[in-house]
Amino acid sequence: MSNKIITISREFGSGGKYIGILVAKKLGIPFYDKDIIEEIAKDSGFADEVIKRASEYAPSKSIFAYSFVGRNANGESIEDKIFAIQTRVIKELAAKGPCVIVGRSADYILKDMDTLNVFIYASQKEKVKRTMSFKGVSQKEAEKLISETDKRRSINYKYYTGQSWGDRENYTVMLNSTDLGVEKTAEFIAELYRQED
Amino acid sequence: MSNKIITISREFGSGGKYIGILVAKKLGIPFYDKDIIEEIAKDSGFADEVIKRASEYAPSKSIFAYSFVGRNANGESIEDKIFAIQTRVIKELAAKGPCVIVGRSADYILKDMDTLNVFIYASQKEKVKRTMSFKGVSQKEAEKLISETDKRRSINYKYYTGQSWGDRENYTVMLNSTDLGVEKTAEFIAELYRQED
Numbered sequence: 001m002s003n004k005i006i007t008i009s010r011e012f013g014s015g016g017k018y019i020g021i022l023v024a025k026k027l028g029i030p031f032y033d034k035d036i037i038e039e040i041a042k043d044s045g046f047a048d049e050v051i052k053r054a055s056e057y058a059p060s061k062s063i064f065a066y067s068f069v070g071r072n073a074n075g076e077s078i079e080d081k082i083f084a085i086q087t088r089v090i091k092e093l094a095a096k097g098p099c100v101i102v103g104r105s106a107d108y109i110l111k112d113m114d115t116l117n118v119f120i121y122a123s124q125k126e127k128v129k130r131t132m133s134f135k136g137v138s139q140k141e142a143e144k145l146i147s148e149t150d151k152r153r154s155i156n157y158k159y160y161t162g163q164s165w166g167d168r169e170n171y172t173v174m175l176n177s178t179d180l181g182v183e184k185t186a187e188f189i190a191e192l193y194r195q196e197d
Numbered sequence: 198m199s200n201k202i203i204t205i206s207r208e209f210g211s212g213g214k215y216i217g218i219l220v221a222k223k224l225g226i227p228f229y230d231k232d233i234i235e236e237i238a239k240d241s242g243f244a245d246e247v248i249k250r251a252s253e254y255a256p257s258k259s260i261f262a263y264s265f266v267g268r269n270a271n272g273e274s275i276e277d278k279i280f281a282i283q284t285r286v287i288k289e290l291a292a293k294g295p296c297v298i299v300g301r302s303a304d305y306i307l308k309d310m311d312t313l314n315v316f317i318y319a320s321q322k323e324k325v326k327r328t329m330s331f332k333g334v335s336q337k338e339a340e341k342l343i344s345e346t347d348k349r350r351s352i353n354y355k356y357y358t359g360q361s362w363g364d365r366e367n368y369t370v371m372l373n374s375t376d377l378g379v380e381k382t383a384e385f386i387a388e389l390y391r392q393e394d
Binding site for chain 1: 314316318320363365366368369370371372373376377381384385388389392
């Protein structure tokens with residue numbers, strides 16, 4: 001397929017989401033992350049069946065409150081359903097044309113398409129600093145948030161893709177945003193995208 | 198320090214050495230790999246003491262025949278001595294000015310300098326194909342060569358640096374030469390180098 005999609009996986013606190021926004025802006029293509037994909041899923045009607053099912057488990061205003069509940073041992077898992085919905089949303093978005101998608105295992109979901117799969121990482125020091133600044137938390141809280149978020153990402157990625165999160169073989173390039181700086185990291189990705197055609 | 202050095206670590210069969218040569222050519226700076234560093238060490242006189250010691254173990258025309266013998270349980274290891282010599286050679290080369298150095302744990306040896314640390318990897322299929330072609334070996338032999346060489350690199354890197362070979366935190370960028378192609382991989386490294394100033 002000729003649509004080229006940039007997928008960005010990233011360590012928590014590495015600036016990956018911001019880099020994704022910069023890349024999309026530089027290339028003049030849409031940007032999608034978890035929040036946007038969830039919004040689209042809600043609006044699209046994909047979610048109806050899940051909302052129905054979710055209501056069997058607990059009352060909730062949003063199916064997405066279930067995003068990270070533990071997997072249910074008996075019966076179908078809400079997480080699995082949500083993953084299925086997000087997969088459909090991501091495939092539909094990708095089919096529309098070039099875009100940047102951050103997270104959501106998009107590299108795996110779009111593995112049969114023409115993708116540029118990027119992994120952004122950073123030094124622990126820089127991740128802690130960025131997390132403290134953007135989340136307004138203490139150093140200890142930042143360290144906990146980084147460790148727990150990446151652990152969860154890793155587990156979810158493994159569960160849904162069978163691949164290992166952060167393993168180089170899954171990505172076209174892996175970039176250290178501490179060494180390069182976020183602006184240059186974004187420019188580098190945009191340049192790769194332009195030249196790969 | 199202001200000298201910028203490009204260090205390239207690479208999976209066997211990923212085209213990393215060739216990419217290094219291309220980068221050096223594009224930037225008009227010297228290229229050094231294991232063979233060149235060994236030659237310089239021999240010519241520099243650094244090696245004298247080691248040759249003397251090596252002769253205690255076994256007769257040999259070259260100290261470098263010892264490069265990969267097992268480490269000696271009693272007394273000093275020849276490998277350790279060779280690593281010390283290569284470290285001195287690499288530091289001297291780096292002090293002279295910008296250059297490209299492939300392998301030899303140069304990323305670690307030059308960790309206090311201004312370096313662009315690159316890791317090149319490739320798909321297994323591509324590595325096997327390239328190894329069969331360049332080494333004139335069978336598929337099975339190529340697979341063995343790839344696996345054994347990278348295992349040895351990994352062990353040596355760990356032993357001398359305390360770091361894990363291929364771990365993203367040691368590198369500025371990690372590039373998949375299968376996805377990008379060797380020519381574009383080289384061009385991106387050169388471009389990063391030019392832009393980082």
